[in-house]
Amino acid sequence: MAKYMYLFRGGDARRVQESPEQMQAHMELWKKWMGDLASSGKLVDGLPLGKEGKQLKDKGKVVHDGPYAEGKEIVGGYLIVNSESLDEAAELAKECPIFEHDGEVEVREILNM
Amino acid sequence: MENRIEHLFRYEYSKIVAALVSKFSAALIDEIEDSVQESLLKGMQIWQYKDLPDNPSGWLYKTSYNKIIDTIRRNKRSTEFDYDIDIPDNQVDADDFITSGIKDQQLKMIFACCHPLLESTEQIMLSLKLLCGFSLKEIGSALLKNDEAVKKAISRAKKKFKNEIGYPEIPNENELNERLDAVLTVIYLLFNEGYKATDGEKLIKKDVCFEAIRLAELLTDHDTFHTAELDALIALMYYNAARFNARIDAEGILATLDKQDRTKWNKGQIELAGSYLQRASKSELISRYHIEAAIASIYSNSKYDEIDWGLVLKMYDLLIQIDSSPVVKLNRIVAMSKVVGPVKADHELDNLKEESAIEFHYLFYTIKADLQSQLGQISEALKNLQKAISLTSNKVEIEFLKRKIIELHSIEK
Structure with a gap:
């Protein structure tokens, strides 16, 4: 069993237009999806990332505010899951509610020594 | 969750x-x-x-x-x-x-959104936006307006809101009655908007109805606002809300009271409505909400063929003294036809046509056709149903009328 990381990108543009009721409905979809992952023993960990950040370059001499990528490229959160294979991990990610908001999921294996 | x-x-x-x-x-x-x-x-x-x-x-x-x-x-x-x-x-x-002090702040906000400086549609839209947290898109689908129209109306209303309201307040004693009237009217209109039968977006419309009830119930927390009129309005809303799920039949077509599946009525809400109406009846004052709730209670508490139409007609006679709008008059004629028969009712309908521009209303032709079919004038009834269809753009109503046409055709043969 290996661990895989989901990186979530985008979805913000759609989210800001949502009404409170729709936001809550969307949140409940996530809770259900993650709850299912947890109850099948797949879920390891996950958290959202704040919008603001710093980017350090040139041995730390250059410090920029924020991820400068476009909204749809910014990583908004991550999740770590247990899975037999990359294919299975990708299959699990297909149910992710982020697609309702036109966001994307990147699936990567976490390498273990 | x-x-x-x-x-x-x-x-x-x-x-x-x-x-x-x-x-x-x-x-x-x-x-x-x-x-x-x-x-x-x-x-x-x-x-x-x-x-x-x-x-x-x-x-x-x-x-x-x-x-x-x-x-x-x-x-x-x-x-x-x-x-x-x-x-x-x-x-x-x-x-x-x-x-x-959340409750007080919310009450103040209700009065602010229903401020007399705002026009009726503005009051409704601001209420949906600020009191019910609806998005512009949701307001559009609740009120059957396009996004652009909603946006414009909201920004106009907000401009007044920003300039005139300042810090929202509970109205003082001198203007309290008038302001409370305005609030009740907005809640009543909100409910009616939600209750209108339309295709699609049924959920949001139901939400509008229950938001109207929620706002009304917020007012009951405050003794000053907890008037008999408010109780009557809540009773009226619960009676109608109780029938929400029965109004559209299995095929998605509007079901009139005589055809509704009563097992789909919400008994709890009918009981709740009853207790509100009982409290409302303790007052000497009779508002339009009292009368409308009383009519709704007759419908809700008797089988269709046991409805006391004489009593319903009396209620409409009372209501007409408060609100003599064409729709009320038309509904009164329906009750009348059950009491005195289609001939007299049809005569009354023709009189009504003489005195007002009511003939442009689709309901007029629907009722006319109904009376004519009772009188065996099938081909005239069919013509009027066609006319009714041409006067509404509401798909649920159109389907309803089309089904009536099919029914009449089968009688004709």
Whole structure:
């Protein structure tokens, strides 16, 4: 069993237009999806990332505010899951509610020594 | 998800907007709405991953409060920002929200959104936006208006709101009755908007109805506003809401009272309506809500073929003295036809046509056709049903009329 990381990108543009009721409905979809992952023993960990950040370059001499990528490229959160294979991990990610908001999921294996 | 947080975001939105408007003035409504929207967004993002905190309302309030303070601070440096607003030094705590008089703030907000300076449609839209937390898109589908029209109307209404309201207040004694009347009218219209049968977006329409009831029930918490009229209005709304699921049949077509599946009526809501009506009846005063609720209660509490139409007609005779609009008159004629028969009712309908522009209303031709079919004048009835179809764009109504045409054709053969 290996661990895989989901990186979530985008979805913000759609989210800001949502009404409170729709936001809550969307949140409940996530809770259900993650709850299912947890109850099948797949879920390891996950958290959202704040919008603001710093980017350090040139041995730390250059410090920029924020991820400068476009909204749809910014990583908004991550999740770590247990899975037999990359294919299975990708299959699990297909149910992710982020697609309702036109966001994307990147699936990567976490390498273990 | 647990029940206690059903509609949490929607309700918190309106509560926090009301609290912040009380604190920082209606002039900042746009900034306040943005702050609350942002904190809900943040809450949503965190709570996707983590369980809700013990006091999510407090967390949202604190986050919105801090955001609005940030905005004010930032805008104070700009010359365009000419509001004289002091920035409080102290940070708020999540627990502050519970103790900060939310109910009063919400009531004040209700009066502000139903302010007489606003036109009726503006009152309705602002109520949906600020008291019910609907998005522009949701308001559009609830009121069957396009997004552009909603946007314009809201921004016009908000302009007045910003300039005139200042700090929302409970109206003083001199104007209280009048202002309360206006609030009840808005709630009544809101409910009716939600109750109109339309295709698609049924959920949002149902939500509008239950929001109208929720706002009305908020008013009952305050003795000054808990009038007999309010009780009667709530009774009326519950009676109608109870029949919500039976109004459209299995094939998606409008079902009139005689054809509704009564097992789909919500008994609990009918009982609730009954207790509100009972309380409303203790007063000497009789409002239009009393009469309409009484009619609804007759419909709800007797089998269709046992309805006391004489009593219904009496109620309509009373209602007409308060509201002599064509729709009320048309509905009265329907009751009348059950009591005195189709010939006299048809005669009355023709009189009504003489005296008002009612013939442009699709309901007129629907009733006319109904009376004619009772009198065996099938081909005339069919013509009038066609005319009724040409006068409505509501798909549910059109389907309903089409089905009547099919039924009549089968009688004709």
